[in-house]
Amino acid sequence: MDVGYHKSFESSFESADTTGKVITCKAAVAWGPGQPLVMEDVQVAPPQQMEVRVKILFTSICHTDLSAWKGENEAQRAYPRILGHEASGIVESVGEGVEDMKKGDHVIPIFQGQCGNCICCRNEKTNLCQRFGVNPLKSVMVNDGKTRFSTKDGNPIFHFLNTSTFSEYTVLDSACVVKIDFEAPLETMSLLSCGVSTGVGAAWNVANLQPGSTVAIFGLGAVGLAVAEGARARGASKIIGVDINPNKFAKGKAVGITEFINPKDLGVPVHEVSELQPKIELRTSCTQN
Ligand SMILES: [Zn+2]
Ligand SMILES: [Zn+2]
CATH class of the missing domain: 3.90.180.10 (Medium-chain alcohol dehydrogenases, catalytic domain)
Structure with missing residues (x-):
């Protein structure tokens, strides 16, 4: 200091x-x-x-x-x-x-x-x-x-x-x-x-991420990078950055991005990428006798 x-x-x-x-x-x-x-x-x-x-x-x-x-x-x-x-x-x-x-x-x-x-x-x-x-x-x-x-x-x-x-x-x-x-x-x-509070707040307050969460962030500008920082601080284990600028991966890694997807490199629309599919846990309960 x-x-x-x-x-x-x-x-x-x-x-x-x-x-x-x-x-x-x-x-x-x-x-x-x-x-x-x-x-x-x-x-x-x-x-x-x-x-x-x-x-x-x-x-x-x-x-x-x-x-x-x-x-x-x-x-x-x-x-x-x-x-x-x-x-x-x-x-x-x-x-x-x-x-x-x-x-x-x-x-x-x-x-x-x-x-x-x-x-x-x-x-x-x-x-x-x-x-x-x-x-x-x-x-x-x-x-x-x-x-x-x-x-x-x-x-x-x-x-x-x-x-x-x-x-x-x-x-x-x-x-x-x-x-x-x-x-x-x-x-x-x-x-x-502005930027950092907005991004960290989105992860911390709005999404209220829990430890072990998987997070996808679309756009790694100042706000998106701050979302990654907020997600890391809340203990997210998988933080996927999505951006068409490949240089953003290195920047993102420094603030907690664990995986990077560049939509330009994909043969399918980004929402069809399996890593971004929500993991749905089905719980069934029988109400019939
Ligand atoms: Zn602003
Ligand atoms: Zn007031």
Whole structure:
């Protein structure tokens, strides 16, 4: 563990005292559907009640960012906008009422927020929070229906997916921020914001895999590979990866794929491959006398 590496983030961070002030920083701004993102100076207002301002250190790109950038769904268009929802960073300041986070904490943003109090947050069968659940139509903060980003002329720049991480600083509802261990490598933790959690969660929570399970994963992108990781963690004994890219087998092996099927190499449709047939255990019971 290179502790010095992480300390260097914090020491450079300590020098600035920006609490309560508007911060001017760089952000990649989407000005219209499909238009190139423009790196420019934006103003980021201080966090309000139950909000957190985060210095983003790493951010990654997910396909959801691309669809929003292209404006594929007209109803979801809101420009100018700061996209991005997978990231890691350090808390710069917190708004009134935030007690579970403080300046300097290492965090990741989550677009699927958790207020902890609504009927959905209290139900263990769902995490679709009624206040801060993912909502692609939402482009402003819950507190006041306004944005925390603006151009240098004071015009609003809209938020995206509760997060807006393509900016050096962003403001989020505290319900959309999760603290992580100081020892966790920030440069890769951004993947926990979306792809890895989605894949691991599919195996762990949705499929609720049991030890010894056989699993087939169609598509070994970031999410599919994370499904393999989740399946391995739950003790699956056979994890079959299905992908038309042969290079994905080596990547998959590293996260637990035990067998690989490339549909292009088959003479039959993939669903007819015997390894993928569900094993049906027939149990008969006689109810007749
Ligand atoms: Zn994503
Ligand atoms: Zn909730």
